[in-house]
Amino acid sequence: MNRNKGENIVNLFENKEKKRRVIDIHCHILPGIDDGSDSWETSMEMMRIAWADGITDMIATPHFKAGHHNASPSKVRELAAELQTRINAEGIDINIYTGNEIMYFSEAADMLDAGDILTMCDGNYVLVEFLPGDNFMRISSGIDDLRYMGFEPILAHVERYECMLRDIKNVQELARRDINMQVNAASLTGALGGKVKKSVIKMVDEGYIDFIGTDAHDTGKRSPRMSKCIKMLNRRYVSEDVKDMLYLNALDIIEDYK
């Protein structure tokens, strides 16, 4: 993450809009294309929850997994545009953007290059995940592969990987190499248990985390809520750091979105 770039954006942003935004860079809000929302009704209810909870921008990131029946980029765009129309009609003022959450596989970079998988907001950032039990070498080399091909990977939900929870030095190593990392809002407030919460807080304390997302899948336990997490962050951290994680770093992703 380029902090200097973020500082420039802060000025631009504050001059332009004078309003804080809460940008959810990771959610499964589009209906019927992955294990997230199962219908338009669910997607709309999730949007109502997000709006009531203070979210202003969402990057829809349906799963993309090798060997699965994945929605095509054009389908993702079509659903995102329809969701935008539907929420506009209801007065929900959230901007929807497109992306994918890619389960890393060796052909991912080529497919991204060919436009068969979506980058975040059609820019250089890509949201990438691994299996919870994958070892550090696999995660590290997968990220390097995407970087080598010219992408800017964001490691999704760092707290879900056993190797990161077992040894925070692995997270430190990724941060040292300026790898972008995202954690789930609910993990910070204890949804995955006290032990995970403690580890995630430690990661944030050390300044390793760049983004917070909801990773929302439904209207229940995995709904798009950030406010509880934001309250906790505001109590614990200086406001500059909280702003970075909630929207300034994410503005870097969405600023070029057409």
Ligand SMILES: [Fe+2]
């Ligand atoms: Fe996800």
